[in-house]
Amino acid sequence: MQDRTYTADAEPGDHVTVAGWVHEVRDLGGIAFLILRDSAGRIQVKFEKDEMDEELVETGLGVSRESVVSVTGAVEEEPRAPTGVEVTPEGMEVVAPADPELPLDPSGKVDADLSTRLDNRTLDLRKDEVQAVFEVRAEILRAARETFRDLNCTEINTPKIVATGTEGGTELFPITYFGEEAFMNQSPQLFKQLIAGSNVERVFEIGPIFRAEEHNTPRHLNEATSIDFEGAFCDESDAMDVAEAVVRSAYEAVAENCTEELEALDLADDFEVPEEEFPRLTYEETIERINATGELDDQLVWGDDLPTEGEKALGEDVGSHYFITDWPSEIKPFYIQDHDDDEQLSTGFDLMHPTMELVSGGKREHRYEQLVDGFEQQGLDPEQFDYYTKMFRYGMPPHAGFGLGGERLVMTILGLENIREAVLFPRDRQRLSP
RNA sequence: GCCCGGGUGGUGUAGUGGCCCAUCAUACGACCCUGUCACGGUCGUGACGCGGGUUCAAAUCCCGCCUCGGGCGCCA
Numbered sequence A: 001m002q003d004r005t006y007t008a009d010a011e012p013g014d015h016v017t018v019a020g021w022v023h024e025v026r027d028l029g030g031i032a033f034l035i036l037r038d039s040a041g042r043i044q045v046k047f048e049k050d051e052m053d054e055e056l057v058e059t060g061l062g063v064s065r066e067s068v069v070s071v072t073g074a075v076e077e078e079p080r081a082p083t084g085v086e087v088t089p090e091g092m093e094v095v096a097p098a099d100p101e102l103p104l105d106p107s108g109k110v111d112a113d114l115s116t117r118l119d120n121r122t123l124d125l126r127k128d129e130v131q132a133v134f135e136v137r138a139e140i141l142r143a144a145r146e147t148f149r150d151l152n153c154t155e156i157n158t159p160k161i162v163a164t165g166t167e168g169g170t171e172l173f174p175i176t177y178f179g180e181e182a183f184m185n186q187s188p189q190l191f192k193q194l195i196a197g198s199n200v201e202r203v204f205e206i207g208p209i210f211r212a213e214e215h216n217t218p219r220h221l222n223e224a225t226s227i228d229f230e231g232a233f234c235d236e237s238d239a240m241d242v243a244e245a246v247v248r249s250a251y252e253a254v255a256e257n258c259t260e261e262l263e264a265l266d267l268a269d270d271f272e273v274p275e276e277e278f279p280r281l282t283y284e285e286t287i288e289r290i291n292a293t294g295e296l297d298d299q300l301v302w303g304d305d306l307p308t309e310g311e312k313a314l315g316e317d318v319g320s321h322y323f324i325t326d327w328p329s330e331i332k333p334f335y336i337q338d339h340d341d342d343e344q345l346s347t348g349f350d351l352m353h354p355t356m357e358l359v360s361g362g363k364r365e366h367r368y369e370q371l372v373d374g375f376e377q378q379g380l381d382p383e384q385f386d387y388y389t390k391m392f393r394y395g396m397p398p399h400a401g402f403g404l405g406g407e408r409l410v411m412t413i414l415g416l417e418n419i420r421e422a423v424l425f426p427r428d429r430q431r432l433s434p
Numbered sequence B: 001g002c003c004c005g006g007g008u009g010g011u012g013u014a015g016u017g018g019c020c021c022a023u024c025a026u027a028c029g030a031c032c033c034u035g036u037c038a039c040g041g042u043c044g045u046g047a048c049g050c051g052g053g054u055u056c057a058a059a060u061c062c063c064g065c066c067u068c069g070g071g072c073g074c075c076a
Helices: A054-062 A114-119 A128-150 A189-196 A236-257 A259-264 A283-293 A308-318 A368-377 A382-393 A406-414
Strands: A015-027 A031-038 A041-048 A068-077 A085-096 A174-177 A180-184 A202-210 A223-232 A280-282 A322-325 A342-346 A349-353 A356-363 A399-405
Touching: A015 A054, A015 A085, A031 A054, A031 A068, A041 A054, A054 A085, A128 A202, A128 A223, A128 A236, A128 A259, A128 A406, A189 A202, A189 A223, A189 A382, A189 A399, A223 A236, A223 A406, A236 A259, A236 A322, A236 A349, A236 A356, A236 A399, A236 A406, A280 A283, A283 A308, A283 A322, A308 A349, A308 A356, A349 A399, A356 A406, A368 A382, A399 A406
Parallel strands: A041 A085, A280 A322
Antiparallel strands: A015 A031, A015 A068, A031 A041, A068 A085, A174 A180, A202 A223, A223 A399, A322 A349, A349 A356, A356 A399
16 A cells, blocks of 8 residues: 555655554544544544535445545634644445454443453554553663664574473473473573673663463463573673673663653653662662561571562562572572672672562573572483583683563563553463454 | 452443442434534433352341452562
């Protein structure tokens, strides 16, 4: 349709063909208005019954909402029209009619449950505020890529069908691979390390991860997008700097390039880019501060993982993004290195949004002997991970990195209440289609 | 995995044993209306997730199933 004009580009004096969806028909009697919507916006088409071809009027007023139509006519300046211009049609074609009864209302007059919306995503995305989420998501991913590239990282893609998991076999989706047992990968962790250990040195990946946990919360998905970084000759502090830069650049990009989307989402007035540097709290300080809030029934002691309630209480207390560093070694995975001067303390860190965990990272164990010991301590068979561990015998530099939850980033930036809203076709405990 | 709460026209809801052959909005159908912009007006169509039970009487209470949402654990 090379002769098609976007609604936003129709100027007074033009003679155009506009094509899109019928948003609404308002029939006032002698005069009627059809609002046509496309990806660029909306335009009003005017039908005057006494002055126009009868068949044309019949087509215009007989069409159902959300049908796809193309309208050819003159664009005129019209202050009474919503956008200041109006099309007087000479011809109209119903390209694809829509059933009159819609499974949800794209004009937004009546709410729909999230599950109804997800079952009918195509119609749901016809709403400005829904489309805005995915425009913002695209911008966030673009900003992340650009930041990584500025930091001299190479984008990589690692396999999603794997022979072994990252941390064991409990939370993986099993599949059959030509008669052999295989799994959907839960993280690019091991692969990105192998590449950071080549002289590519600094890598990032934005790709899917799969987790078979049967959780049912507004912040978990079984298929999610992980934004991963791994850098040779980096320590945990360098990795934290990179994580902070990526998150900050996402906020900045949204503030700069998503003005319309923020308006559609009603966030334009109070959208803020984090200004202060993200504070870095040690695990020990963290549990002390959580205990001090008095929100928890039972006080946390050294070695406890942080309960959701504690994360939220601390988030309110801190009031911004923050890091938690120096976790007890025992609650971090085997590939995280311990501090040289205290083997009870790991170099692992989390980056927290006030409402939830966004990033998990750390300095990796690059010393072969310690790595193999770590496998054994976690009850894993190092032989199964031979493809991974053997590369640590051929010159593996110290390195560090992190994984950032892509949907959680989108969700926290936009204040979405459910992570499923940040994915077009979410996979969760009970949803496998569409 | 453990725990809690829901399922009522196409969509979103009201309803807590008889006032319910079920409320309201929107959508849909018909008619009226020449400047709407959530257009307005009149009339109309349309629903109690499935199966069993309790009761004179069930949308409402009980049991099972299906299904949706949430809390925790765990995590990104």
